[in-house]
Amino acid sequence: MPEAAIVLARFLHYASVLTLFGVSLFPLYTYPAHAGAPPERVRRLLRSMVLLATLAALLSGCFWFACVVAGMTGTPGSVFDRDALWPVLSETSFGKVSAARFLIAVSLLGLIATRPTFVTTSSPRLTVGFSAALLASLAGVGHTQIHEGIASVVHVGADGLHLLAAGAWLGGLLPLLYLVATAVRTPSPDHQVEAGNAALRFSGMGYVAVATIVGSGLLNGWFLVGSVAGLIATPYGQLLMLKLCLFAGMLALAAVNRFWLVPSLIKNKERSPNRLLFRLCAHVLGEQALGLMIILIVSAMGTMDPAINLQG
Known part of the structure; x- marks a missing residue:
């Protein structure tokens, strides 16, 4: 897998996860309790941003993982080979962290999709918690x-x-x-x-x-x-x-x-x-x-x- 593809995958994933956390956190300090809730148009915007950023994080994370697997095995087709995927998931820190991060992203996406008020009214701190875990867990791979x-x-x-x-x-x-x-x-x-x-x-x-x-x-x-x-x-x-x-x-x-x-x-x-x-x-x-x-x-x-x- 060309190194440019891995750089692109990392860029897309980092950008989406950084955006997800920043947008989730925004209403907590911009609209504190004494200032009142965000206007409806702002709530709709924040929910759309969080939903799109979560989806982008999930897709770009899968793309990044596929690029790494292809780079390790030397063949792009190995991404669809169970015998090639399993060792990466079970024996490398990148694979283990990626699997955990995939579950976090899927859980957050499911909550947003099934609970329209999840992002900005019912449990904004829970949204921040999920997105913070997804972002901070990137420290578990790479040069660290x-x-x-x-x-x-x-x-x-x-x-x-x-x-x-x-x-x-x-x-x-x-x-x-x-x-x-x-x-x-x-x-x-x-x-x-x-x-x-x-x-x-x-x-x-x-x-x-x-x-x-x-x-x-x-x-x-x-x-x-x-x-x-x-x-x-x-x-x-x-x-x-x-x-x-x-x-x-x-x-x-x-x-x-x-x-x-x-x-x-x-x-x-x-x-x-x-x-x-x-x-x-x-x-x-x-x-x-x-x-x-x-x-x-x-x-x-x-x-x-x-x-x-x-x-x-």
Whole structure:
């Protein structure tokens, strides 16, 4: 199986699972109990997003597993061969984790399909729990398996936190974009207030997400890169530096939103709030574009030898 197919499968799966968690989490901090429930149009949107993201996660996860099986056996047709599938499922950590994650995705999809109010009204925290388990369990495959003992536990924990924080940020951008774009498309005081409050609460969540990403990222870098030489002189390290540059771009856009656009929008300092909303919409789109590029880089890095292995 060509490596490009595995990178594509990883990209599609990571993007869908990160989106699933971020969208599931969004109503919990954007519409807290004292602020009231989300409007009906927002509830419908969130349910549709969660349903589509869960379906995409399930399908892309199967595609990823098929690519890995084909790569291990050397023949694409082995995906349909029980004798080839069973050893991967039963004897490899990737197969065991993939099977557990498949059950989580199927369970969540079934709950969403059979209970229309499951996502946003009856048990939103249960939705978040399922999606968090699906996302954090990605830390159980890949480069975290190169260590043993306590180092493995610490690395898996750091990677799981890294994934959850990234999902909260990147996935939450989608419903935030909808609220801001709605305020741009149909200007009204209510939509403006809703978009401003959502952006402010998203920024509050972003502080926690960024701190977690930075802290867990430093731990992951120590485990997988190990030195400045590994960061500079290896393909893995060079891709990591590109990822850090894109992350810095996301931080810059988020900082402008938090410290200029959102306060001005909430305080009504501008005579033309629609101009601020349009600028905020463009910045959210910019963060999403940079985030997708980061996911693509991470998908490629997952197929490469870590820098610390090359140095060894």
